[in-house]
Amino acid sequence: MNIYDIAKEAGVSISTVSRVLNHKSNVKEDTRQRVEAVLEKHQYRPSAIARGLVSSSMRTVAVLTVDIRVPHYARTAYTIEREFSRRGYEVMLCNTGGERDETAKYLRVAVEKNVDGIVLVGSVFNTICTAPEIESLLGGIPMVLANGKVDAERSYSVLVDDGYGIGLAVDHLVKRGCRDLYYLKDLDTVSARLKCEGFLDAVRRAGLEGGRRHVIETDMSLEGGVRAVEKLLREGRRFDGIVCGEDITAAGAVKAVQRCGRSVPDDVAVTGYNNSEYARICEPPLTTIDNKPELVAMLSVQLLTSLIEDTDAYSSCTIQPEIVQGGTA
Amino acid sequence: MNIYDIAKEAGVSISTVSRVLNHKSNVKEDTRQRVEAVLEKHQYRPSAIARGLVSSSMRTVAVLTVDIRVPHYARTAYTIEREFSRRGYEVMLCNTGGERDETAKYLRVAVEKNVDGIVLVGSVFNTICTAPEIESLLGGIPMVLANGKVDAERSYSVLVDDGYGIGLAVDHLVKRGCRDLYYLKDLDTVSARLKCEGFLDAVRRAGLEGGRRHVIETDMSLEGGVRAVEKLLREGRRFDGIVCGEDITAAGAVKAVQRCGRSVPDDVAVTGYNNSEYARICEPPLTTIDNKPELVAMLSVQLLTSLIEDTDAYSSCTIQPEIVQGGTA
DNA sequence: CTGTTAGCGCTTTCAT
DNA sequence: ATGAAAGCGCTAACAG
Numbered sequence: 001m002n003i004y005d006i007a008k009e010a011g012v013s014i015s016t017v018s019r020v021l022n023h024k025s026n027v028k029e030d031t032r033q034r035v036e037a038v039l040e041k042h043q044y045r046p047s048a049i050a051r052g053l054v055s056s057s058m059r060t061v062a063v064l065t066v067d068i069r070v071p072h073y074a075r076t077a078y079t080i081e082r083e084f085s086r087r088g089y090e091v092m093l094c095n096t097g098g099e100r101d102e103t104a105k106y107l108r109v110a111v112e113k114n115v116d117g118i119v120l121v122g123s124v125f126n127t128i129c130t131a132p133e134i135e136s137l138l139g140g141i142p143m144v145l146a147n148g149k150v151d152a153e154r155s156y157s158v159l160v161d162d163g164y165g166i167g168l169a170v171d172h173l174v175k176r177g178c179r180d181l182y183y184l185k186d187l188d189t190v191s192a193r194l195k196c197e198g199f200l201d202a203v204r205r206a207g208l209e210g211g212r213r214h215v216i217e218t219d220m221s222l223e224g225g226v227r228a229v230e231k232l233l234r235e236g237r238r239f240d241g242i243v244c245g246e247d248i249t250a251a252g253a254v255k256a257v258q259r260c261g262r263s264v265p266d267d268v269a270v271t272g273y274n275n276s277e278y279a280r281i282c283e284p285p286l287t288t289i290d291n292k293p294e295l296v297a298m299l300s301v302q303l304l305t306s307l308i309e310d311t312d313a314y315s316s317c318t319i320q321p322e323i324v325q326g327g328t329a
Numbered sequence: 330m331n332i333y334d335i336a337k338e339a340g341v342s343i344s345t346v347s348r349v350l351n352h353k354s355n356v357k358e359d360t361r362q363r364v365e366a367v368l369e370k371h372q373y374r375p376s377a378i379a380r381g382l383v384s385s386s387m388r389t390v391a392v393l394t395v396d397i398r399v400p401h402y403a404r405t406a407y408t409i410e411r412e413f414s415r416r417g418y419e420v421m422l423c424n425t426g427g428e429r430d431e432t433a434k435y436l437r438v439a440v441e442k443n444v445d446g447i448v449l450v451g452s453v454f455n456t457i458c459t460a461p462e463i464e465s466l467l468g469g470i471p472m473v474l475a476n477g478k479v480d481a482e483r484s485y486s487v488l489v490d491d492g493y494g495i496g497l498a499v500d501h502l503v504k505r506g507c508r509d510l511y512y513l514k515d516l517d518t519v520s521a522r523l524k525c526e527g528f529l530d531a532v533r534r535a536g537l538e539g540g541r542r543h544v545i546e547t548d549m550s551l552e553g554g555v556r557a558v559e560k561l562l563r564e565g566r567r568f569d570g571i572v573c574g575e576d577i578t579a580a581g582a583v584k585a586v587q588r589c590g591r592s593v594p595d596d597v598a599v600t601g602y603n604n605s606e607y608a609r610i611c612e613p614p615l616t617t618i619d620n621k622p623e624l625v626a627m628l629s630v631q632l633l634t635s636l637i638e639d640t641d642a643y644s645s646c647t648i649q650p651e652i653v654q655g656g657t658a
Numbered sequence: 659c660t661g662t663t664a665g666c667g668c669t670t671t672c673a674t
Numbered sequence: 675a676t677g678a679a680a681g682c683g684c685t686a687a688c689a690g
Contacts, residue, residue, distance in 0.1 A: 019676090027675070069404055258612070
């Protein structure tokens with residue numbers, strides 16, 4: 001059932017059907033009624049593909065993320081999807097695994113499908129995507145990076161000041177009286193590096209002993225947190241505060257500290273990052289940093305929508321995280 | 330830059346370009362080379378929309394889920410997306426919130442965009458979608474329900490035997506010596522009802538005291554688990570085993586039991602459901618039921634692909650969950 | 659092996 | 675207010 005069938009049955013031309021379909025005003029009232037009756041009778045839905053071919057827009061955006069199973073990305077992607085849906089766009093979901101080739105492949109498909117815009121969620125994309133490459137791949141499609149940055153035409157950013165966020169955690173521990181702080185670095189993205197620098201700066205500012213020796217690299221996982229603390233214990237290092245780059249790692253750290261018979265937060269204080277459900281399940285619940293994924297998502301959608309529809313003014317922006325007091329620090 | 334531009338520059342007709350693009354064999358080798366050079370030079374990508382108009386397929390499937398932020402759905406959707414990507418399909422992500430109207434809206438859009446197939450993840454859709462309605466909305470688009478069922482033409486299911494799954498948990502508790510079991514019912518989907526029935530059946534089989542009085546309704550959340558146990562305590566009920574419909578609720582139950590000074594699992598054993606990361610963060614880690622979302626996702630994709638491409642034989646199937654031993658039971 | 663032509667289902671001038 | 679016709683970028687049948 002296409003627009004011709006409808007036109008024939010309503011005894012009008014396809015132009016008139018098209019006008020009715022698109023709520024144009026220049027249609028006589030009773031003609032409109034007649035057409036709408038036929039439309040309704042057949043539950044007619046115009047083909048978005050044919051429309052897309054004419055308007056060169058399918059009202060679709062691509063959202064690229066490392067792995068939707070990571071709660072932080074899930075929250076971001078969720079809000080992005082809901083907001084775009086509200087605005088009449090569909091979301092094409094892409095899990096790149098943080099891999100260069102997968103990212104390039106998805107971007108190519110996005111271009112072929114003529115998406116209206118692209119959102120890149122997470123700072124991995126800084127490392128994977130070089131500006132000229134992006135520019136040639138994208139060919140003018142607007143892009144927003146949620147917590148990332150690429151210096152390309154028509155690419156904008158909604159950034160999170162993760163260095164500042166970790167700084168909040170350090171300040172909090174220092175205020176509690178912690179003197180021997182360690183940082184568990186559990187990833188190697190730009191954002192992870194900013195967090196690490198934020199730790200080192202804040203420790204220096206507080207006049208405590210710091211430096212790279214106080215940074216332990218580990219996996220972003222429960223086990224990663226456990227292993228890092230076990231390493232500290234094994235090496236006989238003294239510590240009364242552990243700052244983690246992710247809640248899940250912090251949860252592991254808490255377990256490891258408790259297993260060796262020390263109390264959290266009295267003997268060792270611990271902080272997480274993301275203010276996720278993981279933080280609440282932990283016992284005691286984690287003191288953690290809220291990096292506001294929902295806000296980042298909202299702003300990203302707003303920004304990209306402005307870019308696509310060329311309506312409002314638009315510009316990149318930066319979010320400040322906040323600390324959320326739990327029971328571990 | 331379209332196929333005409335390429336044809337002109339390569340000094341051939343658009344058909345020849347199309348043949349090269351689609352790797353057809355009937356093109357002279359040096360013609361092919363000439364065309365490919367031009368293609369490469371301009372980084373030409375054919376428009377998927379135009380192709381879609383001809384082939385009436387955009388190589389896209391819609392995945393409807395309640396809320397991608399729920400880890401179980403995230404795992405399922407992740408695997409579905411990756412598998413479809415591997416097969417050359419893109420995934421349109423839809424968060425329905427379990428709402429009838431949103432679901433209908435998404436299905437309408439999916440039809441307009443002429444998706445090749447639809448996956449419904451979760452048993453909420455049983456409640457929301459009536460067969461005739463689905464059938465009229467879908468108009469022949471194949472659909473697979475991951476852990477759901479609808480009696481419509483071209484609709485198939487990959488089911489999980491959740492009643493059996495909860496039965497495993499009950500049997501395990503009984504074997505441990507638990508005599509006073511309670512079930513925390515934290516949702517009201519078809520699957521949740523099956524779990525509840527599974528509990529009641531298994532308790533009866535074991536010859537223990539059971540019945541509806543042993544089912545506590547609560548929210549699917551950490552707080553929901555806490556509140557349910559607090560209610561049991563407040564009412565002075567005796568209990569040594571708590572079976573939960575979700576890991577997150579179980580995590581809350583564990584907290585509440587521990588807060589009142591009882592030991593898990595010695596005084597009260599607890600089981601979760603989903604074998605999620607939540608289970609591992611819990612202290613002690615939850616004994617839980619693995620309902621194999623990745624397997625369900627894989628089978629769903631296989632099934633839908635067969636349906637779309639009309640290749641293999643296809644049929645609905647059912648997965649048996651397994652118990653995963655943790656420290657809470 | 660290659661080119662010509664007719665659609666795919668719609669929107670959008672341009673006439674009337 | 676309505677209709678005829680061109681065209682969006684491609685594939686595929688047909689002709690040569």
